[in-house]
Amino acid sequence: MRALGTLQEQARERREKHEKQHSVGANLKKIVRVFWWSSLTALLIAGPFALWYTGKTGKWLAAAEVEAIRLSAEVGMTVKNIEVTGREKTDPAALLAAIGQKPGTPIITFDVDAARERIEQLSWVRDAIVERQLPNTLVVSIAERQPLALWQTETGHVLIDADGTQLQDYELGDYLNLPVLVGTDAREHASEMLTTLKTIPRLFDMVTGAQRIGNRRWNIQLANGMFIRLPEENMAKAWARLDQLDQAHNILSRDVLIVDLRLPDRTFVRLTPGAAELRRNPPKKGNAA
Template sequence: MRAIGTLKEQARERSEKLDKQNGVASNVKKIARVLWWAGFVGVFTLGPIALWRTGKADTWLLIAQNEAIRLSADFGMTVKNIEVSGREKTDPNALLAAIGKKPGTPIVTFDVDSARERIEELSWVRSAAVERQLPDTLIVSIVERQPLALWQTHNGGHILIDGDGAQLQNYELGDYLNLPVLVGDDAPEHAAEMLSIIKTIPHLYKEVTGAQRIGHRRWNIQLSNGMYVRLPEKDMDKAWKRLELLDQEHDLLERDVLIVDLRLPDRTFVRLTPGAAELRRNPPKKQGAV
C-alpha cells in the first residue's frame, strides 16, 4: 500500500509541476501579446507625435503606409484571382497588361480607377468596371463594342468600326464581309444614324451592300442588284419608307433601274440602266415590219 501511495504522490507532484510550467508559458504569451500591442500602439500613436514634433510627419505617414501594406500581405490580402466577364473579342494578353497587377502583389495598392481607364483604352472595349473583392480577388467587367460596318480608306483598305465610329483592331476581315462598306471621310461618325434607319425595314437592309457619304451631309445607298438610292439630307426615314412602297407597288428592285433619287419629298426620279435605256430609245422592231 505504501508503494501505491508513493506512486500517487509522485504523479501528483509531476502534475503540479506541469501546471506551473504551463502557467508560466501562458503568462509569457500574454506578456508577449501585451508587448506587441504596446509596440503597435507606440508606432501608430507615439511615433507620429514624435515625428510631428521633429517636423517629419510625412516620414511617419510613409512608414505607416508601408507597414499597413506589409501587414495586409501577411494576412493574405494579395492578388490571387482575376475574374473577367464580358470579354469576347478583346485580346486577353492586352487586357491583363491593362489591368496591370500580377498575382501575389498586395491588393490594397491596386488603383481601380487607373485600371479602368487603361482597359477602356483598348479598341474593343466600350466601357469597363473594376473592383476589389477582398481578400484576394479582382473583378473586371467589360462591355465590348459591336461591329457596325467596314470603312473603306483612301488606299483601298478596310477598317472595322462600331456605332460610335471607333476603329476596332485585331480581327479577321472574313468574319465581317456581310457588313455594309462605307465610303467617305466622315462616314464612320455618321453611319450609326443612317444604318439605324435602314435596318427598320429588314428585307431592304438585306439588300444593302454599301453607302457613300456625299458632301458631308447625305448618303447614297448601294444595293446588291447594282441599284443606287439617293437619300435626302433630312427625313431619311420617310424617303426609305417611300422606297419600300415603290417596291411593293411596282416591283422596283426587280426592274432595270440604276438610280432611284428620293432627295425631293414630293417626287421620285428614276434612271434606267444603260441597257434598259438603249432599249427604250430603240425598241426592237416587230417581226414582219417593213
C-alpha cells in the same frame, strides 16, 4: 448524511466556480479576438485609404502605410484571382497588361480607377468596371464595341463601330458581310444612317454599301447593283417611301439603276443602260425580242 450532503454541496460549489471562471475566460478571449481583428481590419483598410486621400507624407504615416500593406499580405489580402466578364474580341494578353496587377501583390494597393482607364484605351473596349473583392480577387467587367461597317480609306478597309471608332486586331474576312462606307466623313455619320436603314429589315438586308455625298447626304448601294439616292433631311421618310414603292410596283426587281428620293413629293428613276436602249429602240414587230 449531513457530512455527505456537505461534501456534495462543496463539490457543486467548486464546479460552479470553475464553470464561471471558464465562461469569463472564454468571453474575454472572444472580446480580445474581435477587438484584434477589428483593429487589424481598420488598419489594413481604413488606414491606407486615409493615406491615399489625405495626401499626408509624414515619415510615420508612410511607415504605417508600409506596415498596413505588409500585414494585409500576411493575412492573405493579396491578388490570387482575376475574374473577367464580357470579353470576346479583346486580346487576353493586352487586357492583363492593362489590368497591371500580378498575382501575389497586395490587393489594397491596387488602383481601380487607373486600371479602368488603361483598359478603356484598348481598341475593342467601350466601357469597363474594375472592382476589388476582398480578400484576394479582382473583378473586371467590360463591354466591347460592336462592329458596324467597313470604312473604305486610301490604304484599305477599316472596321468601325457605331461611334466611328476604328477597331484593331481582327481578321477582315470575318466582317465582309458588313456594309462598306465611302466618304471622308462617312464614319462620323454612319450610325444614324444605318440605324434608319435597319428600321426596315427587308430593305436593309439588300444593302451592301453607302457613299457620303458632299458631307450632306447618302447614296445607298443594293446587292443587285441599284443605287438609292437619299435626301439630306427626312431620310427615314424617304426610306419608307422606297419600301412602299417596291411593295406596290416591285421597283427593286426591275431594270433600274438609280432610284432618286431626294425630293419629298416625287421619285425619279433611271433605267439600266440595257433597259434604256430597249426603250429607245424597241424591237420591231416580227423580230425576235
